[in-house]
Amino acid sequence: MSTQLEHLIDFDGVPIETIHAIFETTEVMAQVLERPVKRVPALQGFTVATLFFEDSTRTRLSFERAARAQSADVMTFARGGSSASKGESLRDTVATLDALHVDAYVVRHPAAGVPRQMAQWTKARIVNAGDGRRAPPTQALLDAYTYRQATGRAFEDTRLVIIGDVAHSRVARSNASLWHALGAEVVLCGPPTLVPPALAALPGVRIETQLDVAMEGAHAVMALRIQRERLTSARLASLAAYTAQYQVNEERLAGAAEDVVVMHPGPLNRDVEIDGALADGPRSLITKQVANGVPVRMAVLYHLLVGKGSR
Amino acid sequence: MTMAKQVGDARTWIRGARLVTAAGDQGTADLAFAGGVIEGPTPQGPVDVEVDGSGLVLTPAFIDPHVHLREPGFEVKEDLASGLAAAAAGGFGTVVSMANTDPVIDEPGLVRWLIEKAASLPGARLHPAAAVTMGLGGTTLTDAAALKEAGAVMLTDDGIPVSDGEVMRRACEWAADLGLVVQTHSEDPTLRRDGVMNEGAVSERMGLPGNPRIAEASMVYRDCAIAAFTGARVHIAHVTCREALDVVAHFKERGAPVTCEVTPQHLSLTDEAFASFDPIYKVAPPLRTQDDVDALREGVKRGVVDCIGTDHAPHTRDEKHADLLSAPFGIANIEVAFPVLYEALVKSGDLDLSALLRLLQDGPAHVMGWDAPTLDVGAPADVVLLDLEAARVVDPSTFKSKAKFGPWDAQTLQGWPVKTWVAGHLAFDRAESGR
Numbered sequence: 001m002s003t004q005l006e007h008l009i010d011f012d013g014v015p016i017e018t019i020h021a022i023f024e025t026t027e028v029m030a031q032v033l034e035r036p037v038k039r040v041p042a043l044q045g046f047t048v049a050t051l052f053f054e055d056s057t058r059t060r061l062s063f064e065r066a067a068r069a070q071s072a073d074v075m076t077f078a079r080g081g082s083s084a085s086k087g088e089s090l091r092d093t094v095a096t097l098d099a100l101h102v103d104a105y106v107v108r109h110p111a112a113g114v115p116r117q118m119a120q121w122t123k124a125r126i127v128n129a130g131d132g133r134r135a136p137p138t139q140a141l142l143d144a145y146t147y148r149q150a151t152g153r154a155f156e157d158t159r160l161v162i163i164g165d166v167a168h169s170r171v172a173r174s175n176a177s178l179w180h181a182l183g184a185e186v187v188l189c190g191p192p193t194l195v196p197p198a199l200a201a202l203p204g205v206r207i208e209t210q211l212d213v214a215m216e217g218a219h220a221v222m223a224l225r226i227q228r229e230r231l232t233s234a235r236l237a238s239l240a241a242y243t244a245q246y247q248v249n250e251e252r253l254a255g256a257a258e259d260v261v262v263m264h265p266g267p268l269n270r271d272v273e274i275d276g277a278l279a280d281g282p283r284s285l286i287t288k289q290v291a292n293g294v295p296v297r298m299a300v301l302y303h304l305l306v307g308k309g310s311r
Numbered sequence: 312m313t314m315a316k317q318v319g320d321a322r323t324w325i326r327g328a329r330l331v332t333a334a335g336d337q338g339t340a341d342l343a344f345a346g347g348v349i350e351g352p353t354p355q356g357p358v359d360v361e362v363d364g365s366g367l368v369l370t371p372a373f374i375d376p377h378v379h380l381r382e383p384g385f386e387v388k389e390d391l392a393s394g395l396a397a398a399a400a401g402g403f404g405t406v407v408s409m410a411n412t413d414p415v416i417d418e419p420g421l422v423r424w425l426i427e428k429a430a431s432l433p434g435a436r437l438h439p440a441a442a443v444t445m446g447l448g449g450t451t452l453t454d455a456a457a458l459k460e461a462g463a464v465m466l467t468d469d470g471i472p473v474s475d476g477e478v479m480r481r482a483c484e485w486a487a488d489l490g491l492v493v494q495t496h497s498e499d500p501t502l503r504r505d506g507v508m509n510e511g512a513v514s515e516r517m518g519l520p521g522n523p524r525i526a527e528a529s530m531v532y533r534d535c536a537i538a539a540f541t542g543a544r545v546h547i548a549h550v551t552c553r554e555a556l557d558v559v560a561h562f563k564e565r566g567a568p569v570t571c572e573v574t575p576q577h578l579s580l581t582d583e584a585f586a587s588f589d590p591i592y593k594v595a596p597p598l599r600t601q602d603d604v605d606a607l608r609e610g611v612k613r614g615v616v617d618c619i620g621t622d623h624a625p626h627t628r629d630e631k632h633a634d635l636l637s638a639p640f641g642i643a644n645i646e647v648a649f650p651v652l653y654e655a656l657v658k659s660g661d662l663d664l665s666a667l668l669r670l671l672q673d674g675p676a677h678v679m680g681w682d683a684p685t686l687d688v689g690a691p692a693d694v695v696l697l698d699l700e701a702a703r704v705v706d707p708s709t710f711k712s713k714a715k716f717g718p719w720d721a722q723t724l725q726g727w728p729v730k731t732w733v734a735g736h737l738a739f740d741r742a743e744s745g746r
Contacts, residue, residue: 091629091632113588113634132518133519170405196510199515202516302337
């Protein structure tokens with residue numbers, strides 16, 4: 001069967017076989033990156049444009065590396081702020097870029113839904129590199145891939161606990177969606193002001209405000225970055241108050257599975273949402289997550305533009 | 312100088328239509344009008360135009376207490392000519408325009424300018440609202456007495472809540488003394504924050520900032536309490552959620568001088584519409600849940616809701632071709648309001664036709680403190696012919712409004728205005744406008 005993706009905007013309608021095919025391709029791509037010459041011709045003749053309406057040098061470089069390692073041509077379009085504030089409609093921006101004959105857009109935007117909107121206006125493939133609080137699906141893919149690679153545990157036997165500012169986190173939403181689709185149990189944990197009860201309507205998700213309760217039987221623990229601006233918006237009393245109740249550290253892992261692993265999407269606030277020693281210790285998959293960024297994105301671009309099987 | 316609406320010259324005789332008003336179905340009859348007023352079943356002179364009304368319903372033209380016509384300042388979205396033509400195409404004979412233009416309607420001269428300009432235009436009659444505070448700034452009161460003297464019929468900062476409670480209280484004290492209605496866009500800004508859609512399961516799933524129902528309900532409570540305290544007539548614009556409607560009902564039961572409206576979109580659409588990520592659905596207060604739609608429909612049936620306000624809020628297509636955070640709030644709807652309401656309220660079995668007409672005629676007149684419109688001899692010849700059988704595909708290219716798009720595009724809706732007369736002048740004729 002074909003495992004070609006039309007777009008990768010979120011996981012709605014993406015067959016589970018395609019997810020597994022992306023994981024398989026990721027292994028191959030990781031090997032490519034171990035070679036002396038880290039380049040394959042898979043995407044020769046294709047043009048990939050990174051379109052970042054919101055700053056994220058690390059994510060953008062990761063995608064650009066993933067495209068170049070497959071010999072694609074890469075264009076970079078970076079612009080802060082929304083299209084409306086520049087007086088041009090989003091649709092007009094897309095039309096302008098389409099005239100450059102782009103095959104795939106990698107889009108990051110502060111507003112949820114922009115990649116979905118763009119998909120109506122262009123024939124090019126779209127990869128969502130983060131839209132507002134909604135989804136960065138390649139981050140979720142690399143997190144799940146890293147977990148599977150490191151533990152070998154089946155997702156059906158896995159309990160994932162995501163801890164922190166779930167309300168504002170696209171990483172949390174995207175991972176909840178993907179891990180649920182893969183068969184894992186997902187627990188969202190954090191202060192009541194940062195884990196709204198309405199999130200319980202997400203499929204396959206359980207909400208828990210008590211960290212020790214959430215930790216029970218956890219196989220994977222994902223700590224989310226706490227943004228300083230939450231302190232000025234009445235969500236948290238102080239960083240110290242958050243740390244005392246919700247910091248992921250060795251002590252708080254007591255109720256988790258013996259072989260629990262710890263993850264973080266980065267960048268870390270050391271000793272705030274996660275204990276620094278834990279982040280550097282043997283349970284931590286954080287450096288592996290970072291390392292898997294490029295091969296996962298290579299695999300995604302490959303399945304978008306070339307696919308596997310029929311085309 | 313006179314600023315009366317231009318009067319239609321032609322003596323018009325509508326034959327064989329079913330006359331229906333809020334009071335009920337008066338059966339098949341003829342109706343003649345000339346010189347801008349209704350003459351009765353029989354023309355009092357030579358007839359210039361005879362209209363076959365068979366199979367159609369004849370009723371007083373509707374009144375809309377809540378439209379945004381965008382002039383002055385935002386003529387790219389709408390202007391008086393297009394907006395008043397659109398209103399007539401929707402069956403409306405009278406509209407109340409909001410003050411959030413540029414400049415804001417906060418000076419008597421601007422009120423007079425609007426009235427004079429509108430009087431020379433075909434389409435619906437215009438009655439301007441004026442701002443509660445200078446520049447909608449929320450701090451300095453406008454001169455309500457002078458604005459009323461100039462012709463303003465309502466005070467409102469609509470589009471922006473009056474967040475300062477004392478400013479609202481003092482404005483209401485002035486309004487009570489002058490007998491002016493104060494309309495409020497009640498959403499507590501400190502609870503609404505940056506919300507772009509209803510806060511709930513859908514906003515959480517979609518990762519969009521939510522605007523919680525408590526933002527609306529709590530400020531509706533404040534504004535109703537101020538109405539009861541000051542004795543001012545306070546009209547709550549666009550009630551959208553169960554809790555806010557409960558508050559209005561609570562104060563009405565205790566005799567507070569409070570009225571409220573609901574919009575066609577909040578009676579027919581929910582936040583699930585956002586699944587498409589189309590900013591066309593972005594409106595404030597936001598589309599809520601099915602439970603809220605049910606609550607609003609119950610409120611309409613029970614009479615807690617006084618009237619429909621369309622909150623016709625046109626924007627350009629480009630402005631709505633934006634991301635969901637930066638796209639402007641507002642839905643242009645006045646030309647499809649009646650079929651949307653007919654489908655949602657009458658075809659659903661909730662209301663009979665007369666009850667729907669009450670929400671478009673007597674209800675808004677009551678809100679404004681005007682006499683209820685009638686088809687009686689001597690009444691203004693503001694009438695509309697409705698084809699309740701016709702099911703039409705909504706074709707926005709035929710809209711008179713500059714906003715030629717909306718949530719109901721390409722849907723088949725039943726119950727359409729076919730001809731609208733204002734002051735005896737044929738202000739809209741569907742036969743001439745393509746559909």
